[in-house]
Amino acid sequence: xxxxxxxxxxxxxxxxxxxxxxxxxxxxxxxxxxxxxxxxxxxxxxxxxxxxxxxxxxxxxxxxxxxxxxxxxxxxxxxxxxxxxxxxxxxxxxxxxxxxxx
Amino acid sequence: xxxxxxxxxxxxxxxxxxxxxxxxxxxxxxxxxxxxxxxxxxxxxxxxxxxxxxxxxxxxxxxxxxxxxxxxxxxxxxxxxxxxxxxxxxxxxxxxxxxxxxxxxxxxxxxxxxxxxxxxxxxxxxxxxxxxxxxxxxxxxxxxxxxxxxxxxxxxxxxxxxxxxxxxxxxxxxxxxxxxxxxxxxxxxxxxxxxxxxxxxxxxxxxxxxxxxxxxxxxxxxxxxxxxxxxxxxxxxxxxxxxxxxxxxxxxxxxxxxxxxxxxxxxxxxxxxxxxxxxxxxxxxxxxxxxxxxxxxxxxxxxxxxxxxxxxxxxxxxxxxxxxxxxxxxxxxxxxxxxxxxxxxxxxxxxxxxxxxxxxxxxxxxxxxxxxxxxxxxxxxxxxxxxxxxxxxxxxxxxxxxxxxxxxxxxxxxxxxxxxxxxxxxxxxxxxxxxxxxxxxxxxxxxxxxxxxxxxxxxxxxxxxxxxxxxxxxxxxxxxxxxxxxxxxxxxxxxxxxxxxxxxxxxxxxxxxxxxxxxxxxxxxxxxxxxxxxxxxxxxxxxxxxxxxxxxxxxxxxxxxxxxxxxxxxxxxxxxxxxxxxxxxxxxxxxxxxxxxxxxxxxxxxxxxxxxxxxxxxxxxxxxxxxxxxxxxxxxxxxxxxxxxxxxxxx
Numbered sequence: 001x002x003x004x005x006x007x008x009x010x011x012x013x014x015x016x017x018x019x020x021x022x023x024x025x026x027x028x029x030x031x032x033x034x035x036x037x038x039x040x041x042x043x044x045x046x047x048x049x050x051x052x053x054x055x056x057x058x059x060x061x062x063x064x065x066x067x068x069x070x071x072x073x074x075x076x077x078x079x080x081x082x083x084x085x086x087x088x089x090x091x092x093x094x095x096x097x098x099x100x101x102x
Numbered sequence: 103x104x105x106x107x108x109x110x111x112x113x114x115x116x117x118x119x120x121x122x123x124x125x126x127x128x129x130x131x132x133x134x135x136x137x138x139x140x141x142x143x144x145x146x147x148x149x150x151x152x153x154x155x156x157x158x159x160x161x162x163x164x165x166x167x168x169x170x171x172x173x174x175x176x177x178x179x180x181x182x183x184x185x186x187x188x189x190x191x192x193x194x195x196x197x198x199x200x201x202x203x204x205x206x207x208x209x210x211x212x213x214x215x216x217x218x219x220x221x222x223x224x225x226x227x228x229x230x231x232x233x234x235x236x237x238x239x240x241x242x243x244x245x246x247x248x249x250x251x252x253x254x255x256x257x258x259x260x261x262x263x264x265x266x267x268x269x270x271x272x273x274x275x276x277x278x279x280x281x282x283x284x285x286x287x288x289x290x291x292x293x294x295x296x297x298x299x300x301x302x303x304x305x306x307x308x309x310x311x312x313x314x315x316x317x318x319x320x321x322x323x324x325x326x327x328x329x330x331x332x333x334x335x336x337x338x339x340x341x342x343x344x345x346x347x348x349x350x351x352x353x354x355x356x357x358x359x360x361x362x363x364x365x366x367x368x369x370x371x372x373x374x375x376x377x378x379x380x381x382x383x384x385x386x387x388x389x390x391x392x393x394x395x396x397x398x399x400x401x402x403x404x405x406x407x408x409x410x411x412x413x414x415x416x417x418x419x420x421x422x423x424x425x426x427x428x429x430x431x432x433x434x435x436x437x438x439x440x441x442x443x444x445x446x447x448x449x450x451x452x453x454x455x456x457x458x459x460x461x462x463x464x465x466x467x468x469x470x471x472x473x474x475x476x477x478x479x480x481x482x483x484x485x486x487x488x489x490x491x492x493x494x495x496x497x498x499x500x501x502x503x504x505x506x507x508x509x510x511x512x513x514x515x516x517x518x519x520x521x522x523x524x525x526x527x528x529x530x531x532x533x534x535x536x537x538x539x540x541x542x543x544x545x546x547x548x549x550x551x552x553x554x555x556x557x558x559x560x561x562x563x564x565x566x567x568x569x570x571x572x573x574x575x576x577x578x579x580x581x582x583x584x585x586x587x588x589x590x591x592x593x594x595x596x597x598x599x600x601x602x603x604x605x606x607x608x609x610x611x612x613x614x615x616x617x618x619x620x621x622x623x624x625x626x627x628x629x630x631x632x633x634x635x636x637x638x639x640x641x642x643x644x645x646x647x648x649x650x651x652x653x654x655x656x657x658x659x660x661x662x663x664x665x666x667x668x669x670x671x672x673x674x675x676x677x678x679x680x681x682x683x684x685x686x687x688x689x690x691x692x693x694x695x696x697x698x699x700x701x702x703x704x705x706x707x708x709x710x711x712x713x714x715x716x717x718x719x720x721x722x723x724x725x726x727x728x729x730x731x732x733x734x735x736x737x738x739x740x741x742x743x744x745x746x747x748x749x750x751x752x753x
Contacts, residue, residue: 023738031734094733 166621287351294344349385
């Protein structure tokens, strides 16, 4: 039998892998992937809590579903931004994206 | 009844708005017609108001004309105290309506000819309308505060009109001088108003006659003079004296007269309207308006009015004898005549403080009467001077002489007005001046004789002016080059109209039955002794002036001048009053008060704020490195923040 704790450990690993990737990667595409990783970690938590703690309910599943839908929309926008940034700078590494300061 | 009186204020205001905003879209002719038509309507309305007020409504049960208030709205409420705006009709305000609208209407017609083809014609008419509106608002004010408001408005319009020729340096300087000097005096007026309002709890004229409010008009806040007296015996006299200083500034009383002669830089019709007939008598009107208060609470302080008036009258008459610019002579004569009115208001008999009495306060009626007659003949003199300036293109008497052949209408109207101001019967000035001198003799023989002497000086300098313009040495060279000609009918018509009033209003109407101190009918009776004395003295002065100035050559005048060069020079330079002011303001006030204050402001006050700005800037510069634009750095800080929050929540 797989316990809740095992799933939470997996999710925590995913979460911190995502945070680490977000803070250290230079490519915006990789940063986007890291964000996806963090979001998936939370989705996993939602599903797991629903499955183990409230077996009769569906609230957690619906949260996870909504989250996935939003993630999809967000990725589409992020990629659109990246394409535009690439057209401007011929590069998508965050080091070049410093025009927003001041 | 009298609901139409609001139109008297609104019509000129509308014409000001139309001409001021869209003036450039109209031709000169149309703009002038708009202004003149609205003023014509105001003139008719004022006459109708006077007719209804004096004849249709008539005297109340007590035998006095009641003060009517057709309009009074709360403009600015402050708890129990409120500032109102409205229309108050009582004998003096109705009389002033007639004076202002008549002279203003005449000046509007006259300006058609005088300002013909002038640049800024529409602007000129707009300002005239603004002035007329403000002056009418001043006289119908229902409270001191409204009076003060319109008081400042007439100051502004006077400033605008003096500086009408804004490309000339002298005109700009004169307009600034007029504004600053009167403003300085108005400061005292405001302080007086505030003291009065604070201690009596009201700004309204609820002490005039019996008030009759129209339906819908806000009730007046009663003036609680007893409270002010209880708070301090000198409070009301102080407040009234401060207000008098304001009035003295507007009415060009010594030593605040210095702006009026310079104000002659404006167009001549403006001088006739503002600086001879209406605005400069605002101070007299103010004292007359507050007269019941003066009598009841500050009878001793009235001697200030008398002596300021006497000194001014003498000073201005002395200066007028030596001036060569015809408008300056008229300006100083105006100062002198206004001083006559002030003296008349001040010479109330002591011991009659409790009640307003026609005999004891004869001067009240006399002053108002002189205000009326003076407005008419002085406006006529100024407009005549305008015709002359129009003809010879100069203000200097040396350019004139012998003009009687060229300008018959101007000559005769000018002569009649000169006779009126000199006090020769049966012209109007004789009757009013005679009442003033009678009142002065009642008060004290000294004042009476001094004023008689000044009246003689008046006759002398007016005829010096008259002979200098129309007789005397003709400037043949200039006249051959450019022959003077009579002015167009638009300019002569007002002269004739004003002369008709001057000739008839002295014996034609009994002024005392309209305006008098107690409000009761006062039949004017001449004191034979005084009337004969003053007439004889006036005729002697005129003969003297004729002897000295009529001839082609003036040996006597030249001899007198060379005999007393110092005196002539002093009088010509106006006894150096302007230089005294220059010294006081520049050497003392500017150098020792203004400069240190300016230094303090520039270095201490500004320095502190500059330091604040500099400090903020420096701090911003130091910490702007945080805003690097690197997104991961922001995220890292954000992440650390979340961790810190978590730690706090866990612990």
